[in-house]
Amino acid sequence: MKAIISIFLLLVLVGCGQVSGEMTLEEINDSQSVTSANNNEPFLSFRWIEKGYDGTFVPIKNKVDQSSQEIYQQFGDPISRGHYEGGIYWEYDQATYFFNPDTNRCVAIAINIEEHNITSEEMKRQLGTPDQSEMNEMDGFWMYIYQLGEYELLFETEQKEGPLLYAWLKKTL
Incomplete structure (x- = not known):
């Protein structure tokens, strides 16, 4: 039985x-969902928008508007240094920091997100519809821009519906 x-x-x-x-x-x-290779938390999430309003770039847990001295104390010597659009940049493994040459303060942070294979559709599902979507003729990238008060969260791709290559958090000037 x-x-x-x-x-x-x-x-x-x-x-x-x-x-x-x-x-x-x-x-x-x-x-x-798009997840980080390091853990089970989503790599791309609405936290990028929420924290972007105070200048925090979620994927690297760092803030725009820091001094070049603060960045140097955190990361040491950059892999490379150069000039971009009238400013100065320092490239590190995890991100590239862009500085206003007059104030020596960080005005933008950019990261390569190609390895995460995020599509523009996934970006829109996670973050909502961008405030702007346009071609940047100077750099040759299609841009998706979210206006976040004093900051902009920007994504770049080679073609309008292609995979996202770069993400930026920029202070609006």
Whole structure:
């Protein structure tokens, strides 16, 4: 009798998907979000917008508007230094920092996000519709821009619906 009940319970569990390895709806939704390679937290999330309003760039947990001295104390010598659009940049492994040459304060941070394979559609699902979407003729990139008060969150791609390559948090001038 116990064997019959055990077989019956096993059949019921398999029929309900509890033993067969089927994923629940919640597991399917979780697996579809863009996640960081380091942990299970989403790489791209609405926190980018929320924290961007105070100048915090979520993926690297750092702020725009720091002095060049503060950046140097955090990261040391940059991999490279140069000039871009009348300003100065310092490139590090995790990000490139752009400085106003008159104030020596960071006015933008850029990161390469190509490895995360984020599409413009995924960006819109996570962050909403951008405030601007246009071609930057000078750099040759399509840009998606979110206005965040004193800051802009910007994404660049080679073509309008292509995978996102770079993300920026910029202080509006």
